[in-house]
Amino acid sequence: MKKIFSILASLAFAGSVFAGCPSKPIHGKVVGFDEESKTLTVAGKGGQKKVQIGSKTKMDGIDCPTKLAKGDRVKIEGCNCKSKTATKIAMAKGKGKKEKKG
Numbered sequence: 001m002k003k004i005f006s007i008l009a010s011l012a013f014a015g016s017v018f019a020g021c022p023s024k025p026i027h028g029k030v031v032g033f034d035e036e037s038k039t040l041t042v043a044g045k046g047g048q049k050k051v052q053i054g055s056k057t058k059m060d061g062i063d064c065p066t067k068l069a070k071g072d073r074v075k076i077e078g079c080n081c082k083s084k085t086a087t088k089i090a091m092a093k094g095k096g097k098k099e100k101k102g
Helices: 002-017
Strands: 026-034 039-044 047-060 073-077 085-091
Touching: 026 047, 039 073
Parallel strands: 047 085
Antiparallel strands: 026 039, 026 073, 039 047, 073 085
């Protein structure tokens, strides 16, 4: 009985460690970037989210976050729950128009 209780208790604590952490990348459109706080605001399905850009954040397809235009589609991966700092920000592949062969 003690073993079962200890297993259930450890599973409960393990679940609470990951509570609130996004398991999937954040997809959305750029709303704005604050240079002073290095905060990128992105609008997605769940509303607006603010993500910090740190010195270790990898920029894929982006030279500088200040060059992001309002409405650009981005994909944010590995957002740290405590500091809300992203590990990778990339330009998202949009749905391009198909060319007609003629």
